Amino acid sequence: MNKGRDSGARRIMPFDLKNKRVFVCGHRGMVGSAIVRQLAGEDCELLTVGREQLDLREQARVRAWFDAEKPDVVFLAAAKVGGILANDSYPAEFLYDNLAIETNVIDAAFRSGVQKLLFLGSSCIYPKFAPQPIAENALLTGSLESTNEWYAVAKIAGLKLCQAYRRQYGADFISAMPTNLYGPGDNYDLAASHVIPALLRKAHEAKRSGAREIAIWGSGTPRREFLHVDDAASAVMHLMKVYSGMDHVNVGTGEDVTILELANLVCEVVGFSGAIVTDPSKPDGTPRKLLDISKLTATGWRPRYGLRDGLVDAYQWFESNEPTARLTA
Numbered sequence: 001m002n003k004g005r006d007s008g009a010r011r012i013m014p015f016d017l018k019n020k021r022v023f024v025c026g027h028r029g030m031v032g033s034a035i036v037r038q039l040a041g042e043d044c045e046l047l048t049v050g051r052e053q054l055d056l057r058e059q060a061r062v063r064a065w066f067d068a069e070k071p072d073v074v075f076l077a078a079a080k081v082g083g084i085l086a087n088d089s090y091p092a093e094f095l096y097d098n099l100a101i102e103t104n105v106i107d108a109a110f111r112s113g114v115q116k117l118l119f120l121g122s123s124c125i126y127p128k129f130a131p132q133p134i135a136e137n138a139l140l141t142g143s144l145e146s147t148n149e150w151y152a153v154a155k156i157a158g159l160k161l162c163q164a165y166r167r168q169y170g171a172d173f174i175s176a177m178p179t180n181l182y183g184p185g186d187n188y189d190l191a192a193s194h195v196i197p198a199l200l201r202k203a204h205e206a207k208r209s210g211a212r213e214i215a216i217w218g219s220g221t222p223r224r225e226f227l228h229v230d231d232a233a234s235a236v237m238h239l240m241k242v243y244s245g246m247d248h249v250n251v252g253t254g255e256d257v258t259i260l261e262l263a264n265l266v267c268e269v270v271g272f273s274g275a276i277v278t279d280p281s282k283p284d285g286t287p288r289k290l291l292d293i294s295k296l297t298a299t300g301w302r303p304r305y306g307l308r309d310g311l312v313d314a315y316q317w318f319e320s321n322e323p324t325a326r327l328t329a
């Protein structure tokens, strides 16, 4: 078990995954499976466990699993996740499940002597009207966006828990805060999904049925930054190796578009040439959340996908996996 005090951000000697037992929590999810793909190139032992064998909300079972399996490294990518409507509709689960999963996993990792843990949060941790682009130090400087404050509070608690174990015990636990992600393995359930899978599916089904229009939620004016999940996984792998410090690190592209611009691009990629109409009965959410990624890029990381290429890749995955993709909750 690590002991000692560490309150400052610092760079360290690269952390080596060689011969380590690496646990990916949430390995079947979009991000977890992308991390698993990244780990295929590493000389390490991959540990995974399905939710049906280990519900991460159950503290005693999580502790017992860590004591038995003794992972050296943890990527914490398990969470209750969803788009704006799911967040707004299920505040209890978004708060409770996420608090339970992260407190159980982070504490069990500490107790069982895990050498390094990376916790995944989200850009929704920042105030609704944070100055743009949003730097890491904007955390807790203002009120949260109401549609996802429950999830945001849980994610803030997770990153604070990593900081607390680092400060009190010297545990090498770090946190990454990705922007909106998309790509292979995404959730295409229209009631629960994020905007990119929703629009890819709507445009795809409209093209197939010959519909004349698709509807986008809200006004179409909010701006969002989107990162392909393989870029997110490469950033997370990079941080695991080169970063150790108290502060969380933003993960994004540093570029954003309006939802209407996104919808036009999606229709182009899918080949749907009908109209795009807005549905003002649905929420817009935060007006803009563009991340300042200078801290991450200073470590030498860059994204590989532009938005168009990323959408082409996501659509190819959806077309070839439609029968088995997550289309309903």
Ligand SMILES: NC(=O)c1ccc[n+]([C@@H]2O[C@H](COP(=O)([O-])OP(=O)(O)OC[C@H]3O[C@@H](n4cnc5c(N)ncnc54)[C@H](OP(=O)(O)O)[C@@H]3O)[C@@H](O)[C@H]2O)c1
Binding pocket: 025, 026, 027, 028, 029, 030, 031, 032, 050, 051, 052, 054, 055, 056, 057, 076, 077, 078, 079, 080, 081, 097, 101, 120, 121, 122, 123, 177, 178, 179, 180, 181, 182, 185, 186, 187, 194
């Ligand atoms: N998607 C985004 O746009 C986005 C953006 C920023 C940050 N992130 C962060 O990235 C992480 C992963 O998100 P994702 O998009 O990959 O979500 P996802 O596709 O829904 O995957 C979530 C994973 O967590 C597992 N899980 C959920 N509850 C569990 C429980 N009680 N016990 C055990 N496993 C449980 C799920 O297991 P099953 O496979 O059994 O359901 C699934 O494997 C999250 O921390 C999220 O906050 C995502």
Ligand SMILES: C[C@@H]1O[C@H](OP(=O)(O)OP(=O)(O)OC[C@H]2O[C@@H](n3cnc4c(=O)[nH]c(N)nc43)[C@H](O)[C@@H]2O)[C@@H](O)[C@H](O)[C@@H]1O
Binding pocket: 082, 083, 084, 085, 087, 122, 123, 124, 147, 148, 151, 152, 179, 180, 181, 192, 193, 194, 195, 196, 198, 199, 215, 216, 217, 218, 222, 224, 259, 282, 283, 284, 285, 286
């Ligand atoms: C990364 C995630 O971001 C989430 O916020 P947030 O960017 O608004 O998440 P999304 O659900 O991706 O929505 C982004 C924007 O796209 C609009 N939008 C337009 N059409 C659609 C549609 O068909 N489906 C969806 N889902 N949106 C749509 C939506 O109103 C919002 O302004 C948070 O709720 C989570 O907590 C998480 O942090």
